[in-house]
Amino acid sequence: MTAVELIxxxxxxxxxTANEIRWLIDAYTKGVVKDYQMAAMTMAVFLNGLTAEExxxxxxxxxxxxxxxxxxxxAKPKVDKHSxxxxxxxxxxxxxxxxxACGVAIPMISGRGLGHTGGTLDKLESIPGFTTNLDxxxxxxxxxxxxxxLAGQSKSLVPADxxxxxxxxxxxxxxxxxxxxxxxMSKKLAEDLDGxxxxxxxxxxxxxxxxxxxxTLAKTMVGIGSAHGTTTVAYLTRMDEPLGLEVGNASEIIExxxxxxxxxxxxxxxxxxxxxxxxxxxxxxxxxxxxxxxRLAQVIASGEALELFGQVIEAQGGNRDVxxxxxxxxxxxxxxxxxxxxxxxxxxxxxLAVGRAAMSLGAGRETKDQKxxxxxxxxxxxxxxxxxEQGAPLATLAFNDHDRVEAxxxxxxxxxxxxxxxxxxxxxxxxIDG
Ligand code: URA
Numbered sequence: 289m290t291a292v293e294l295i296x297x298x299x300x301x302x303x304x305t306a307n308e309i310r311w312l313i314d315a316y317t318k319g320v321v322k323d324y325q326m327a328a329m330t331m332a333v334f335l336n337g338l339t340a341e342e343x344x345x346x347x348x349x350x351x352x353x354x355x356x357x358x359x360x361x362x363a364k365p366k367v368d369k370h371s372x373x374x375x376x377x378x379x380x381x382x383x384x385x386x387x388x389a390c391g392v393a394i395p396m397i398s399g400r401g402l403g404h405t406g407g408t409l410d411k412l413e414s415i416p417g418f419t420t421n422l423d424x425x426x427x428x429x430x431x432x433x434x435x436x437x438l439a440g441q442s443k444s445l446v447p448a449d450x451x452x453x454x455x456x457x458x459x460x461x462x463x464x465x466x467x468x469x470x471x472x473m474s475k476k477l478a479e480d481l482d483g484x485x486x487x488x489x490x491x492x493x494x495x496x497x498x499x500x501x502x503x504t505l506a507k508t509m510v511g512i513g514s515a516h517g518t519t520t521v522a523y524l525t526r527m528d529e530p531l532g533l534e535v536g537n538a539s540e541i542i543e544x545x546x547x548x549x550x551x552x553x554x555x556x557x558x559x560x561x562x563x564x565x566x567x568x569x570x571x572x573x574x575x576x577x578x579x580x581x582x583r584l585a586q587v588i589a590s591g592e593a594l595e596l597f598g599q600v601i602e603a604q605g606g607n608r609d610v611x612x613x614x615x616x617x618x619x620x621x622x623x624x625x626x627x628x629x630x631x632x633x634x635x636x637x638x639x640l641a642v643g644r645a646a647m648s649l650g651a652g653r654e655t656k657d658q659k660x661x662x663x664x665x666x667x668x669x670x671x672x673x674x675x676x677e678q679g680a681p682l683a684t685l686a687f688n689d690h691d692r693v694e695a696x697x698x699x700x701x702x703x704x705x706x707x708x709x710x711x712x713x714x715x716x717x718x719x720i721d722g
Contacts, residue, residue, distance in 0.1 A: 291329070313491075327461075330467060334467065340515070344515040347516070348474075349448070350452070351446060353480070354478075356480075361711075365482045365571035366482050367393075368483075369384075369394075370623065373495055376533075378411055379556065387567045387584075390580075390583050390584065391432060392566075393436065401647075404643030413537075414538040417607050419606075420604070449474055449475060452471065464568055468505060469508040472509060483518065485567050486510070486521070487563055488509075488522050488523065489526075493639025502524050510722050524718045525717060529639050531568070534666075535651065536646060537665065562716055620688050628670070628704070628706060629678065631704065632708070634704060634705070636704070664688055682704050683700060
C-alpha cells in the first residue's frame with residue numbers, strides 16, 4: 289500500500305477499505321505517511337467526504353492511534369458531555385458535579401480556548417492551585433473516589449488527532465463534517481464511556497453558523513457513537529449571544545458556582561439542566577428526563593453538588609475556599625463600562641464580537657502557545673429581549689492592560705442591536721438520538 293494510491297483513490301471519489309484507512313492513520317501517526325501526503329488526503333476527504341462505513345473505521349483508527357482508557361474498575365455508569373464550543377459556554381463546570389452527585393461517573397477530558405471560544409481547562413485553571421495535568425493513576429483515583437475528574441488530554445490519547453488537527457488548521461481543511469466528527473468522537477470514545485451527550489452549538493458565535501450544517505454534524509456524530517456501541521444523544525443549542533452574563537475565565541467560575549447554588553442566569557441554567565438530565569437517563573440512573581430534573585434540583589438544593597465541586601477542586605490541588613470567597617480568584621485591576629447608545633429593546637448581542645473582544649483583552653488566545661489572563665473578561669448587563677435606557681450600562685470590561693481596551697471596545701460597540709421589542713428564540717433547538 290502506498291499513500292499516493294490511497295490519495296488518488298479518494299481524489300477520484302472511490303471508497304477506501306477498512307484496511308487502507310487503518311494503514312493510513314497508523315502510518316501517519318508514526319510519520320511514515322508525511323504531512324504533505326496527509327494534507328492532500330484530508331483535502332480529498334474535504335471535497336469528496338467519507339461514507340458512513342469509512343467514517344466509522346477512520347474514527348476507530350484514530351481512537352486506537354494511542355492509549356485508550358480502561359475504566360472497568362469504575363462501578364458506576366460512565367457518561368461524558370462535549371460541546372462544540374461557544375462564548376460564555378461554561379456548562380461543563382456546574383454540570384459535572386451535579387451529574388456526579390446523582391451517581392454517574394464523568395471522566396471529563398476538556399480542551400483549551402482557541403480563537404473567540406473559551407475552554408474549560410483555562411477556566412478551571414483560574415482557580416488557584418488547580419491542575420488539569422493528571423497522570424493516569426491520579427486521573428483514575430480521583431474518578432474512583434469522587435465520581436468525577438476534570439482533566440486535559442494527555443499526549444498519548446489519540447495522537448493522530450493532535451497531528452491531524454494542526455495539519456488541518458494550516459491547510460484549510462478544518463470545516464469538514466467527517467473530519468470534525470471523527471476528531472471529536474475519537475477523543476470521546478477513547479474515554480471508555482457508556483454514554484455521551486453532545487451539545488452542538490448553532491449560530492454566529494459557534495463553529496456551525498447555520499442549523500442545517502449543525503444538524504448534519506450532530507447526526508454524523510450520533511451515528512459514529514452508535515456504530516461504536518456508545519449511546520450518543522446530541523442537542524442543538526443556540527449560540528447567537530453569549531451563554532450567561534460572564535465571558536472570561538475566573539468570572540465564569542463564579543457564575544458556575546452560582547448555577548450550583550441554584551442562583552445562575554436562566555439561559556445557562558436551562559442548557560446545564562437539559563444536558564445533565566439527559567446524562568442521568570443515559571447512565572440509567574433515572575428513567576425519564578422529568579425525574580432526572582427533579583433529582584438534579586435536589587442535589588442543588590441540598591448543596592451536595594456544590595460540596596462535591598469543592599472536594600474535587602481540593603483533590604486536583606486547588607483552593608476550595610473560592611466557593612465561598614470569590615475574592616480568592618484572580619481579578620483584573622481596571623473596569624470600563626460600555627453604555628447603551630439609545631433606548632429600546634436589545635434585539636441581539638453578537639456572541640462572536642463579544643468573544644473576540646474578551647480574547648483581545650487577554651481572556652483567550654489566538655495561537656496555541658499564548659497564555660490567558662485569568663482575571664480579565666466582560667460582564668453583560670443586557671441580553672436579548674431586555675429593555676435598556678440610553679446611557680445605561682450594556683457591559684463592563686475588566687482589564688489589566690490599557691493598550692488592549694480600544695480593540696475590545698471597537699468590537700463591543702457593534703455587538704448590541706437595540707430597537708423594537710422581540711421575543712427571544714428558544715435556546716434548545718432540537719434533540720437528536722440514534
Ligand atoms: N473540535 C475538535 O476537537 N476537532 C475538530 O475538528 C473541530 C473541533
